[in-house]
Amino acid sequence: MTSTRDPGAAFDRVLELTVLLNADMERGLAAQGLTPARAHLVWELQHRGPCTQQTLAGALGVTPRNITALVDGLVATGFVTREPHPTDRRAAHVTLTDHGRRVADGLVDGRAQAADQLFGDLPEPVLTGLVDGLDVVLDRLRAALAGAGEESR
């Protein structure tokens, strides 16, 4: 018999949470006319201000070529523009449009609302227990990933 307090049960819950959370976020982004990859770029842009595509490639962890494609899409849909870089004529300055900035603000708000909807008004011991548990699991996961990174070096 399987307990609801064994490692497998906890893992199942976390997996379901990731699936549902992902679905929820994609739905919200699509309503704004954004894909997850494009939203990520918009998000970075709002936090860093206008920057080059190289910078964005580093921030998103993808190739410069991929950034070209993402920016193309965001330009076509009116979220960003490619401005001339003030000092380097090779580079482009990617900049949020007014619309892009409004949507980006909405993403920040939406994130706060989602956090509140899911975790607001939790009885104090429940929230504390959850956060403590997550911290332990996150530490273990980071350690495991770092170890795997070492191996394949």
Add this chain to the structure above:
Amino acid sequence: MTSTRDPGAAFDRVLELTVLLNADMERGLAAQGLTPARAHLVWELQHRGPCTQQTLAGALGVTPRNITALVDGLVATGFVTREPHPTDRRAAHVTLTDHGRRVADGLVDGRAQAADQLFGDLPEPVLTGLVDGLDVVLDRLRAALAGAGEESR
């Protein structure tokens, strides 16, 4: 000042967990020669036994056309075969190869190991607190998604 026990902090942890977990799973699957979508199909196939592409389309929640592509890829890489359906000559019976079955068994094991690595040997109050918190959050999320589904009807 932001507490580490507010809704935003909990949400941040959950998001980081989903990102890291996803990266870890993709890495493991890639090592087996599987993409997430193909692994999902293999997983279903192992739990249901041989079945038609229509059935798989329903199980994975994608279009039949997409299943054609996924099965093409899995046939090419030796995980499954398309057998003639015993009774319906229109349909294909998608079946795991020996290799596919071995890898699928490995996925099941890997999942159990991951659960143990992340959640095994947790102090009882921590595991209990975590599972209780996740249950509450999952309920809220399911309710929110159901509500959103209603609206767009």
Add this chain to the structure above:
DNA sequence: TATTGTTATACTCTATAACTATA
């Protein structure tokens, strides 16, 4: 007439490699 799977077409995300313009 309805169902199963495929061909045709298209969009998105992603990568590598070769190339252009500029530093």
Add this chain to the structure above:
DNA sequence: TATAGTTATAGAGTATAACAATA
């Protein structure tokens, strides 16, 4: 010579629509 971004090419996942074979 090195860097920024693009063109060229490719693979994977996803979708809709039209069509063939079979039920």
